[in-house]
Amino acid sequence: MLSISLVSQVPLHDQLVSGLRGLIAAGKLARGDELPPVRQLAADLGINLNTVARAYRELTDAGLLASVRGRGTVVISSVERSFGPKVEEKRRVEAAIAAALADAKIAGLSRETIESMLERQMERLWKTP
């Protein structure tokens, strides 16, 4: 369900965070679902438990997960759940998008390339949950 690349340039915990975010966004993980223990997921992926723990903590801080010592970690957010008028969230998201787009432009990608890229990603995100 989750896959990471040990040779990638992006840090392992970032890959985990992105991957888990993607699973939640796609509806593969719904509110109340339990996540594997850090040791198990770490063993499955062949990495250290701290790395998994860090990813869990970041998502916990972001309000997507909830961890309790001795019990485990569960999803507390879901796609359907709207955060309502959280302007702060919106601005953070907008900043992330702006950074990604600026990065794309700096990399020399044409506007058309970026737009088709966006379109494909949007389709992927909203296809058959």
Next chain:
Amino acid sequence: MLSISLVSQVPLHDQLVSGLRGLIAAGKLARGDELPPVRQLAADLGINLNTVARAYRELTDAGLLASVRGRGTVVISSVERSFGPKVEEKRRVEAAIAAALADAKIAGLSRETIESMLERQMERLWKTP
């Protein structure tokens, strides 16, 4: 002609490499064109000369530039030559965009909201070159 972001997550020298690659790929920099001295470009961008030197060196190693002590740095590649390595850049950028979009969906933003957000950002990026 070149712009970088000091607050971006991607390293400065990587931004420079991407930017220069983009300029060469777009034909803004042709074979034989001289690049600014490392000190000048560094001063213009407000960064250290070593960072610029590193970018130059990486592109020199990649066969796009040629540097000579005391003389300067020139472009020795043409557009088609610089098209190859762009694929890696594209994939990296695509991953960043995918993460940002997943983030946006998680935040509870509707598809329409995200799309208008994207449109606005794209307009802003390409309004005055």
Next chain:
DNA sequence: CCCATTGTCTCTTAGTCTGATACTTTAGTC
């Protein structure tokens, strides 16, 4: 020859990633 210009090298500082290990909390079981 002398000097300004230019790229290159060395070193330092600070920060981050990842892992090893130990600690704390929860929940069951006898």
Next chain:
DNA sequence: GACTAAAGTATCAGACTAAGAGACAATGGG
């Protein structure tokens, strides 16, 4: 209630990297 297993958390260490400060080396013009 004490004990044990399981789970998240905290602390520390080692390695790597980015970025800057400053010195060094080569080129070309007067």
